[in-house]
Structure formats: C-alpha cells, structure tokens
Amino acid sequence: MAEGFKKVSAVRGMNDLLPDLSYQWEALEEVLHRWLHLYGYKNMRIPILEHTRLFTRGIGEVTDIVEKEMYTFTDSLNGDSLTLRPEFTAGIVRSVIENNLLYDRPQRVYSIGPVFRHERPQRGRYRQFHQLDVEGLGFAGPDIDAEMILMTARLWKMLGLTDVSLELNSLGQLSERQAHRAALITHLEKHRDVLDEDGQRRLYSNPLRVLDTKNPAMQEMADAAPKLFDFLGDESRAHFETLCGHLDAAGIAYKLNPRMVRGLDYYNLTVFEWVTDKLGAQATICGGGRYDDLIGLLGGKPAPAIGFAIGLERLLDLWLQSQEVSAPAQCDVYVVHQGEAAGRFALQLGEELRDAGLNVLVHAGSGSFKVQMRRADFYQAPIAVILGDSEMTSQQAGVKVLRRDGQAVQGEQLDVAFDQLTNYLKDATAQTEE
Known part of the structure; x- marks a missing residue:
C-alpha cells in the first residue's frame, strides 16, 4: 500500500x-x-x-x-x-x-x-x-x-x-381527492394534539400521508378519518x-x-x-x-x-x-496442463471447445497436477482434461469425469486422441448433466 x-x-x-x-x-x-x-x-x-x-x-x-x-x-x-x-x-x-x-x-x-x-x-x-x-x-x-x-x-x-x-x-x-382532502384536514385539525412531528409537518402539505403513519398513538385517529372511498x-x-x-x-x-x-x-x-x-x-x-x-x-x-x-x-x-439456490459449476471442462508445449495446446484446445459451445477454464499459472486437480474440484468442474509431456508425445489427452449431476464421483482416467477430443467432451458433458 x-x-x-x-x-x-x-x-x-x-x-x-x-x-x-x-x-x-x-x-x-x-x-x-x-x-x-x-x-x-x-x-x-x-x-x-x-x-x-x-x-x-x-x-x-x-x-x-x-x-x-x-x-x-x-x-x-x-x-x-x-x-x-x-x-x-x-x-x-x-x-x-x-x-x-x-x-x-x-x-x-x-x-x-x-x-x-x-x-x-x-x-x-x-x-x-x-x-x-x-x-x-x-x-x-x-x-x-x-x-x-x-x-x-x-x-x-x-x-x-x-x-x-x-x-x-x-x-x-383529483376532484374526488380534493373533496376528501378538505374533509381530512378538518378531521386532522380536530386531533392536532395526537399528531407527531411528521403528522404536524404534513397536515396541510400532504395530509394523505398522515394516514399512512406507523405511530401506534395515531392509529385510532387515522382509523376514524374520512375514507376516500366514500368520496368516489x-x-x-x-x-x-x-x-x-x-x-x-x-x-x-x-x-x-x-x-x-x-x-x-x-x-x-x-x-x-x-x-x-x-x-x-x-x-x-x-x-x-x-x-x-x-x-x-x-x-x-x-x-x-x-x-x-x-x-x-x-x-x-x-x-x-x-428455497435453496445452488451455485452452478463455473465450467463444463477444466484443462490441467504442465510443460510449455502442453500449455500452448491447452489454450488452443480451450478456444476449440468454446467454439463447440462448452464453458472451459484453462488453468492459469503454475502448479503440480495435484494442485491443479484440486482447483478443478474447487470450481466444481464435471470433467478435467489432463495435458503433459507424455500426452503431447502420444497425441492423446487424459480425460477424467469428476462430477455427475453436481455430485463428486471417482471416475477412471481415459485417454482420448486429440482429433476426437472435442466431440468426445461434448458427449461426455451431456452425460454428466443427465
């Protein structure tokens, strides 16, 4: 500071x-x-x-x-x-x-x-x-x-x-309210001793609002006041x-x-x-x-x-x-990555998945796979995509289902080829919401 x-x-x-x-x-x-x-x-x-x-x-x-x-x-x-x-x-x-x-x-x-x-x-x-x-x-x-x-x-x-x-x-x-207003002022003038400070201030400038008082000491007077409906x-x-x-x-x-x-x-x-x-x-x-x-x-x-x-x-x-209003998942897919090549591909993959209509969070900054997976869990991501040096070599991403219908599950990690990844994740996301 x-x-x-x-x-x-x-x-x-x-x-x-x-x-x-x-x-x-x-x-x-x-x-x-x-x-x-x-x-x-x-x-x-x-x-x-x-x-x-x-x-x-x-x-x-x-x-x-x-x-x-x-x-x-x-x-x-x-x-x-x-x-x-x-x-x-x-x-x-x-x-x-x-x-x-x-x-x-x-x-x-x-x-x-x-x-x-x-x-x-x-x-x-x-x-x-x-x-x-x-x-x-x-x-x-x-x-x-x-x-x-x-x-x-x-x-x-x-x-x-x-x-x-x-x-x-x-x-x-207006003409009906004016006739009622005159009768109301006459009524309020007869009960000046009951009016509080607001009532005194509004007696001539805004007498209708005197009837809207929450002051218990004025309720009986207000109840006995002329009724506007009688002047309609x-x-x-x-x-x-x-x-x-x-x-x-x-x-x-x-x-x-x-x-x-x-x-x-x-x-x-x-x-x-x-x-x-x-x-x-x-x-x-x-x-x-x-x-x-x-x-x-x-x-x-x-x-x-x-x-x-x-x-x-x-x-x-x-x-x-x-009723309880539950916080929605912040994304459909959380992309976990390590290594320079995996980081570059993660950003490209995120854009491709967004083009396909999925909400995607790509991990930003450093952190081990374990730390990044905890972050995916924090954001309640249904699916994590895992990218590292071995995945870049094999051209296959690790895909792990973390939640179904908002509830955490223990799913196995599957390997999915890069060229099939977008379609696979669209189908997998739909299944986690069923």
Missing part, C-alpha cells in the same frame, strides 16, 4: 456483490426476464443520472424522497443540478416523452437496476439498492390494472413464495369494481386497505401492494398504482399509465428463505 494513503472502504449503505453470491442474483434475474417476456414487456434502459427538476416535479417537492433522501449535486462543469435516480418511473416517463414512444401504440416496458436514497441502512433497505420497475403506458382500462396484479401473482408462484398477500385501494380522481364518483367506483371482478374471476385473494395512499396528485384510481411478514416487520415487496396525469405533468401529451416496482434485495431475501 502506498505510504500515507488511507485505505478506502465502500460508502455506507452501498454494498459490494461478491463473486460467490452473484449467482443468486443471476438466477433471480433469469426468472424475472423470463416472466416479463411471458407478458410481452420489453426491456428499457435509462440513465442513472437525471436533472434534479425531473424528480422534484415527478415525485413531488414535499415527499420524504425529495426533501431528505436524494443524492443531488451541482455539476462543476456546467452548473446543472443533477440527481442519482431515487426511482425509475419519472425517468421512464421522461424517456417516453422525449422519444415519442406513445406516438402510434401503447407500451409495455420494464427496467432493472440500481437506485439511490440516503436512508438509514437496514435489512433489505440500502442507500444503493436495486429495483425492478414495470410500466404499462397508454392503457386506460382496469384490464391492464388486473394484468399487472395477475402477473405479480404468477411471479410469486414461479419463485415458490406463499406468504405474500395483496392489499388494494382506489384513489379516485360513479366512474371511479366502476373502474374499481371491474378490477375486483377480474381478480375474483381469477381467484386472486385481496384485502381492501382504505389507508393505502400515494400522496401525489398525479396518482389516481388503482393502488396496490403485495406485503409479507417474512422479513421482520410487515414489509412491502411490490407496490404499484395508476398515474394517469404524470405524463402530462412532465410535458408530454396526456396519456394514462400504470406501473409497479419491486425491491430486489427484499425479493431475493424472501426467495432464499423459500
């Missing part, structure tokens, strides 16, 4: 994903991509960095995210205020508007990647964490709302998750009842939660959450809702939209509780 240089550690709440655990993420992401393609959703990749005003406009200036949690800085090169994305929806909508994606048809899109919030790190919640974000843009009816709930229910089945339950509500339309008009009720009818017909159980809110004016009609108690206190692993006014709010031609997000750290934690 350079003299005087202080060792650098990772930023608090931003964690390394080490090679020995990355296979778990890859296995989960493989399921997610397969599941999303079943429903015709296409991958969309947006920048991690956006102009700050996108989020202050798209998320809301009086939200905790904007007030307390965003990583915002001034670009020293041009003075722009920039922010690491704290969520996906605003950036996706910005891209949809900028690239005119709704010009001729609605869009089903999804994005996966890191998001950033300056929160107190805890289990399943970090300052850099990962989300899957799924959006249906340009769809107005309750059928797309139902599809999104049905598809998340299918995901839980694909992952073998059973202790996940659905909560559902309707936020109606005929169209909003019809939308919600049609959605519930779709879910009932599909056999999807749900709980009506009138205190589920979003607190931003562009959210409307359907909101839903999937919750579990398997991660300590009841945790939301998937939250979604309709936001028909956001595209217009961000400067686009008004269009309906709905989406949901899943926190992947929480989802992975839950998945690993329900």
